[in-house]
Amino acid sequence: MLVWSKSGRVLTWLLAIPLFVIIYGLPIGVIALASVSGQWNDVLPSHFTLEHYADAFRAASFDSLKASLVTGVLASAAALVSGTWAALALRRIQPVPKRILDLCFFIPSAVPSVSIGLSLLVAFSQPPVLLNGTRLIVMIAHFVLISAFTYGNVAAGLARIPSDCEQVAESLGARPFYRLRRVTLPLLLPYLIAAFSLSFALSMGELGATVMIYPPGWMTLPVSIFALSDRGAIFDAATLTMILGMATMLVLIGLSRISSKATVR
Amino acid sequence: MADAAIAGVPASRPRLDSFWVVPPLLILAALFFYPLSLIVREALGGNEAFTLSHFSEVLSSRRFLDGLYNTIIIATCATAGCIVLGFVLSLVIAFVPFRGAKSVARLIDTFIALPTFLVTLAFTFIYGSAGLLNVSLIRLFGFDLPPVDFLYSQWGVILAETTVYTPFVMRPLLATFSQIDQAQIEVASSLGAKPLRIIRQIILPAALPALVAGGSLCLLLTVNEFGIVLFIGAKDVITLPMLIYSKAIQEFDYTTACVIAVVNVALSLSLYTLYRLIIAHFGGNRAGVV
Numbered sequence: 043m044l045v046w047s048k049s050g051r052v053l054t055w056l057l058a059i060p061l062f063v064i065i066y067g068l069p070i071g072v073i074a075l076a077s078v079s080g081q082w083n084d085v086l087p088s089h090f091t092l093e094h095y096a097d098a099f100r101a102a103s104f105d106s107l108k109a110s111l112v113t114g115v116l117a118s119a120a121a122l123v124s125g126t127w128a129a130l131a132l133r134r135i136q137p138v139p140k141r142i143l144d145l146c147f148f149i150p151s152a153v154p155s156v157s158i159g160l161s162l163l164v165a166f167s168q169p170p171v172l173l174n175g176t177r178l179i180v181m182i183a184h185f186v187l188i189s190a191f192t193y194g195n196v197a198a199g200l201a202r203i204p205s206d207c208e209q210v211a212e213s214l215g216a217r218p219f220y221r222l223r224r225v226t227l228p229l230l231l232p233y234l235i236a237a238f239s240l241s242f243a244l245s246m247g248e249l250g251a252t253v254m255i256y257p258p259g260w261m262t263l264p265v266s267i268f269a270l271s272d273r274g275a276i277f278d279a280a281t282l283t284m285i286l287g288m289a290t291m292l293v294l295i296g297l298s299r300i301s302s303k304a305t306v307r
Numbered sequence: 308m309a310d311a312a313i314a315g316v317p318a319s320r321p322r323l324d325s326f327w328v329v330p331p332l333l334i335l336a337a338l339f340f341y342p343l344s345l346i347v348r349e350a351l352g353g354n355e356a357f358t359l360s361h362f363s364e365v366l367s368s369r370r371f372l373d374g375l376y377n378t379i380i381i382a383t384c385a386t387a388g389c390i391v392l393g394f395v396l397s398l399v400i401a402f403v404p405f406r407g408a409k410s411v412a413r414l415i416d417t418f419i420a421l422p423t424f425l426v427t428l429a430f431t432f433i434y435g436s437a438g439l440l441n442v443s444l445i446r447l448f449g450f451d452l453p454p455v456d457f458l459y460s461q462w463g464v465i466l467a468e469t470t471v472y473t474p475f476v477m478r479p480l481l482a483t484f485s486q487i488d489q490a491q492i493e494v495a496s497s498l499g500a501k502p503l504r505i506i507r508q509i510i511l512p513a514a515l516p517a518l519v520a521g522g523s524l525c526l527l528l529t530v531n532e533f534g535i536v537l538f539i540g541a542k543d544v545i546t547l548p549m550l551i552y553s554k555a556i557q558e559f560d561y562t563t564a565c566v567i568a569v570v571n572v573a574l575s576l577s578l579y580t581l582y583r584l585i586i587a588h589f590g591g592n593r594a595g596v597v
Contacts, residue, residue: 044402044492044502051403058399062411065392065470066418069429072439076432085443124331131327143328145583150339152579154531156548157568160555161342164349164565186339240420247422250533250548254556264422264534271538276431283425290420 073287076280094281103282105259106266111289113177113262114245117184118192121241122234124185125192129200130226144197151190158186159254175257183251188241195240199233235301239294246290343572349565365566370550374567378546378574381464382529388469389525390518393476398506400477401484402492412481415474423471427538430467434458459541467535472528476521483517484510516589523582531575547571 045051077094079087097103128147132140150158162183166173173179203226211225227234249264256265263286271279352358365371396415400408433439434455441453448454457463487510495505533548545553547567555564 044398044496044505050502054399054403055405058396058403059405062396062415065473066411066415068433069426069470072432073425073429082432083437083442085439085446124334128328128331131325131331134324135328136325139325143332146332146335149576149579150335152527152575153343154533154548154568154571154575156531156533156551157346157572158339158342160551160561160564160568161346162338163555164561165342165345182338189335189339243420247420247534249422249424249537250531250552253537254552264424267424267428268537271428271431272540276428279428280432283422283428287421287425291417294420 070287073280073283076277077284079277082277094278095285097278098281098285102261103266103278106261106263106282107285107289109177109180109260110246110263110286113181113184113260114242117181117188117245118238118241120181120185121189121192122196122238125189125237126196126230126234128193129197130222132197133200147193148190150186151194155183155187155248155250156254159183159251162186162251163255174255177257177260179255180252180257180260180262183255184245184248187248187251188244191244192237192241195237196230196233199230199236202233203229232301235297239297242293242297243290246286346565346568346572349562350569353562361562361566365563366570370545371567371570374545374547374550375570377461377544378530381461381468381544381546382526382532384465385468385472385529386522386525388465389473389476390522392469393473393480393521394514394518396473397477397480397484398510401481402510412477415477418471418474419478422534423467423532424534424538426470427463427467427535430458430463434463459539459544461541461544463539463541464536464544464546467539468529468532471532471535472525475524475528476518479517479521480514483514487513519585520582520589523578523585527575527578527582530578531571547574 045054075087076082078090078092080089080091080093081087098107125147128143132143132147135143162179163174165171166179166182173182207229208221208225211221216225247264248262249268252262253265253268256262261269263282267279267282267286270276270282350361352361399405400412431438435441435458436453436456438458440455444450444454457466491509492505495509496502500508531548532546533552536544536546536549537552548571551564551567551571554560554567
């Protein structure tokens, strides 16, 4: 307790709580409110409607939701496999090359997403590999952008799991693959789920690289939201943002449930 | 611990073992390093002879210099804002906790997972010319024009980035604050130290590593921020990522876009190096960085 007097504490709260509400509560509040507003010309919306939500699950917007979910799941799964593989492989390497390789796997997180989009656009619009205009290039961009976070999460988890379980398994004669499947990966499961959640959330909200390379017919939600808000359809944009936020949160909450179950077990 | 585990592995197959790292490394090389090298090549003349003329041309252009200036000003101001706001909010949550402070901390933490443009979109409804604030003020005081008009300037971008990236400062700060011995603060205050003095002499020194680490992460993220700037869409607020986008997608000028991208990547890699050095200096645990 930093402030001992009752009045001092109340004063601090009177200053701080409105700050929290204005900075973090209000933005979410107005997006939620706008997503159900029919008309908003006055201080508060004049009437409410669910029309925007009905629209969101029709045609174009629904395709974006699907594109975002598919891209998010596939890119995160690929990043999870490659990140886990890299983190496991790096354990067996001498300290000095290990640090260099570790840095290599982290670097994509430090490169601006727009530049990643541009680099993929430049690289895959010319031979030997032509991917420009395909859905695959969007997934590649998401994979590159989230791979560092996945790798970082798994590597951090790997450093925290007790090494004696694996050593015991080894001393009892477990083959490396069996040990990996039955000891290491189960111990690592909560971290794998956390890594997947983070990369899924990042992929769902990704805009910078996607806007550079998305092909027609594979607009992700953030790109659609930008297109709507650019056109002045801010209520529809708010609705899609709500759906994006809720879809992300649902997946995150679901995964954290599984994760806490895995930890208890 | 991890190194000890490596030592425990039989030393007969170390060479073979290190080949396992090759597949993910190849993927990274093909999908990240190869494309990145191509934008450097494109910036240096592409298929034609090596030349620095694109660089000198772009780097001396008005638009690039404005973009660089805007990027630096916005990133610096937003980072300063994040550090101040993050410190104050964490201080209240950790040391003057109110009912529900924990859930507030969790709400703020979820902002890390949400897309950055959410806040910008929300700001249109709150501070936009037909937004909540302006309409209320017009109703109350009868202004003719919307009195609050900062959103479509760099201040709008700075405010939005501060909101979005403050959680990145708060996360390590709250972790550090939970390690400060409460007894130390109680003793200090029972000896008559005022809250400000306790903050200055006990809390601030302990929080410094987390503040520096969180602040440098914010600097990196704000330099690279794109969504917020795109959504605000102000004509005179063009940052480097925004410039790359408009050059490549709206003007199809890939060479210029590549030159700017090289500069932007170099800038953010140097900031990233700074961040890693700071974490290494303070030690990951003390900085509370996970």
